[in-house]
Amino acid sequence: MGCCTGRCTLIFLCSLQLLAALERQIFDFLGFQWAPILGNFLQIIVVILGLFGTIQFRPRYIVVYTVWTALWVTWNVFIICFYLEVGGLSKETDLMTFNISMHRSWWREHGPGCIRRVVRPSAPGILEDYSYVSVTGCIIDFQYLEVIHSAIQILLSLIGFVYACYVISIFMEEEDSFDFIGGLDTYSYRQPPQEHVELKPVGRSK
Template sequence: MGCCTGRCTLIFLCTLQLLSALERQIFDFLGFQWAPILGNFLHIIVVILGLFGTIQFRPRYIVVYTVWTALWVTWNVFIICFYLEVGGLSKDTDLMTFNISVHRSWWREHGPGCVRRVLPPSAHGMMDDYTYVSVTGCVIDFQYLEVIHSAIQILLSLIGFVYACYVISVFMEEEDSFDFIGGLDTHSYHQSPQDHVELKPVKPVEINNEH
């Protein structure tokens, strides 16, 4: 089977998802965001699985990818709510680091146009707290950059979900068609020419012993 439009599009979407997930994983590592790091890792594995299933005509792998895209959309919606502080959530908590560190998003201090300045230790206590760092001049606040990243993930996942469902339906139809044709061929192959011979009764031959 050649590369149909839906299958080629799904391969392209999976490739984009891999690239975007790897880019996001790098910056989450730099910010020690352990919860997003774990989510990105699982996402990369499942996308690779979906890509393999699309290339190798394995509908079950694509089904796993389809289910995961729904979960991935839910996770990214939560991240958007977290950084926009919807429903009592606060972006200043340590939820994304599993409360094991005080690190924040890498974009908080390294966003476009941001100028990072460490305040003198005399004015504060410990130097490892982010409250002792002054960041000014940011073109876009870090929470909006995180929201943009999550919005891109949601968009790619929704499109991938639609095309994955389409590719699964195409694979299933082709498998049904192949089984139907194969069943006819098998029946005709096992059918011997003798099945078409009409059997006629044979009359007994009388033997004359008189000479």
């Protein structure tokens, strides 16, 4: 089978998802966001499986990709709720770092237009090596950048889910047709050739 429209589209979508996951993984590493790092790693692995299954006609790999896509959408919805502080969630907690560290999103200090300053307080009684970071002038707040990243992941995943289901149905139909044709060939091959016996009347001997 050549590269049909659905199969080519799924290959293209998997490639986009792979690039988007790699880009997100880099910035999550820079921000020490361990929970998203783990999720991105699984996303990269499963997308590679889906891409391989699509190219090599392996429906089982595409099924794994489809199931994971639903979980990935759920995870990104949670991230959106986390950064928008929906349902009692707070973006100031250490949930994304598994409470290991107090790091925040890399975009918090390095977003577009952000001016980062390290300020050392001059108040008495404070250690000299103590400092805090002042960030001003950001065009877009970091939480909205994280929401945009998650929204892009959700959009690509939903489209990929639809095309993955379509490609799986195509593969299944082709396998059924091949089995049907092969079954007929096997049946005809196993049938023993019929012998044609010519019957002749036997005359009575005088």
